[in-house]
Amino acid sequence: MSHAHTHNHTSLKGRNLLISIFLNIIITTAQVIGGLLSGSLSLLSDALHNFSDVISLIISYGANKLVGKKASLQKTFGYKRAEILAAFINAVSLIVIAILLIMEAVERFSNPQEIKSNLVIWLSTIAILGNGFSVLLLRKDSELNMNIKSAYLHLFTDMMASVAVLIGGLLMKYYQVFWVDSVLTLLIALYLIWMGFDLLKQSTKVLMLFTPDNIPVKEIVNEINNFDSIKNIHHVHIWQLNEDEVHFEAHIDFNKDITLSQFDDILQEIEVLVFKKYKINHVNIQPEFGKVDAKDVIVQD
Known part of the structure; x- marks a missing residue:
């Protein structure tokens, strides 16, 4: 019963994403054509924002579909990094196009x-x-899933950008202040750069295997070093595979030559500690006793 419920919820989530994708493709196409016909740069910049939403939604939809795909001998991590790579590409293209819009404005x-x-x-x-309807479709799922939440926030901010373009259109119609179109373009483009740079920074950190910002390495090392049976923890690596998985690898020197079952008990304690306090959900420890190697916390491989 539980399995069927999960499957139905995943299918429903996928269906809502698919509806939102089609809606935003229609909106983006209409805004590009309308922007070219009307001469409105702010409408074109809003179309760009909508296009970024389409990419974001496709990434979310693809990730939702790839969840069930198993890892293989050639893909030992499966497709878990696909959305990170796509986010990086999306961020770079977003910044480049936004800069071109600023130059034109x-x-x-x-x-x-x-x-x-x-x-x-x-x-x-x-x-x-259209964006308002998409926001309503994804609102419930956004409370339960980080991936869907990012798509939801994209749509919500784009809806607000469209409100700004509407206000600009009304000002142009009734007061003939056509320079407001350039002002709105600048504001939307600057927002796109800010959003794109943040996304670029986050995705780059994950792709470069940087330690997540919220993980205090020294604190973790000190806590593990306080175990009675542990002499030293060194050669530490903490990195993020995707938004859900944080990996912790280290070499541990023990005070005496312990048995494998004793090591398993200590390993379980470490796993519980790092998961409860730091949300690290993958731990790989190499046990050592009397081994001559570098004992620094961070060792360049």
Whole structure:
């Protein structure tokens, strides 16, 4: 019964993501065409934001589908890093395109162009409705899953960006202040750079096997060194496979030549300690006794 419930929930989550993907593809296409026809740069920049949502949703959908795929001899970690790699590529492209939009917006300040505001108003309204519906679809799942939460936040922020574009369209229609289009473009592009840089930084840290920011290495080393049977812990590696898995590897020198069963008991204590206090869920310890090697906490391999 429990297995069936999980399967149905995963299918429902996948269906909601798929609906959101199709909605955002339609919105993005409409905004690109509308932006080109109306001459609105802010509408095009909002289309870029929507496109980033499409990528984010596809990543989330793909990750949801790949959960059931097993590891193999050629892929011992399976596809667990696919979404990290995609996030890195998405972040780089987002920053590059946002910089190009800023350059265009700055140029338009000196040469404001008349914008077909009616098209901007209608398309931004459609974007608000479409993203709002997607937000409602994913809201429940976002409370239970970090992957879905990131997609949910993308959609929510894009809905707010579309509200800004709508306000700009109304100002252009009734007050003929066409420079507001360039201002909105700058604001949205700067937001995209901020969001893209944060995503780039996070994904780079994971790809480079950096220690997660919330893991205090010295504190963990000191706690394990306080075990009576342990002489020294060294050659420590702490790294993140994806958003769900944190790995801890180390060499441990024991005070005496213990049995394998004694080592298993100590290993279990270490696993409980690092999981409860630091959310590290994969532990790999190499036991040693009297081995001559480097005893530094961090050893360059």
